[in-house]
Amino acid sequence: MGHDEPPQHQVVANDLRRRLTSGEWEVGTKLPSRAQLAHEYAVGTNVMQKAQERLIIEGLLEGRAGSGTYVAKPRERRRMIRSRHRERRGTSPFRTDMAELGHTGTWEAHSQARTPAPADIAWRLGIDPGDLCVKTNYEFLADSQPAQLSVSWEPMAITGKTPIVLPEMGPLAGRGVVERMRSIGIDITTALEVPRPARATQEQANLLGISIGDLVLVIERTYYDTDGRAVETADITVPDTRWEVAYEFGIEPPR
Missing domain, CATH: 1.10.10.10 (Winged helix-like DNA-binding domain superfamily/Winged helix DNA-binding domain)
Known part of the structure; x- marks a missing residue:
């Protein structure tokens, strides 16, 4: 051969x-x-x-x-809708998304405080490379089955001296970035998402229960406050075989 x-x-x-x-x-x-x-x-x-x-x-x-x-019976490929409305529900957007599809949404998370920001993350957050962040790795589950992954970065200059420094601990654990930031007086008004197709790495394949090299969608998401300051950025990995990602946009009526 x-x-x-x-x-x-x-x-x-x-x-x-x-x-x-x-x-x-x-x-x-x-x-x-x-x-x-x-x-x-x-x-x-x-x-x-x-x-x-x-x-x-x-x-x-x-x-x-x-x-x-x-x-085997063909796997059902569900539609995951990403919309501005998903951030206005007073709870975890993922949990509510899954509930609307008839699934129970849960997740596992591991945070590392005082993690220096690598150059690409620093650029997305508008900070200097090496500035300290809280890095959180998420494994999101739908009915206890892997649904998506996320790696989130939050500058400690923003959250370091507040009760929400660790996303999954404290009074607003599990409530999502928008709700947590609002609790310390920061209103998130914009979310920028850049979706890119990619192939699953060995680690991603192991966590998602797919094969290395399988198609995934990586969504680079960054949240901005009213001053245009980036307060969090994340890479969200969605397995293409299980989820179709759709974006919903509101259309303002004529004045």
């Missing part, structure tokens, strides 16, 4: 994917045994196992212990 050729298991997975999407096997159908398929493709059973594992991760196949491999 040449250096530019894909590995055998990827070739097999691609062809199995083609057969599945063409409807050769209906949802719920048991596939031929791994040995039978390996013989059909003239590959080893270990190659066939890796190919099927890839399709199981993608949600096309379902492995049942002691029974075999079956065609």
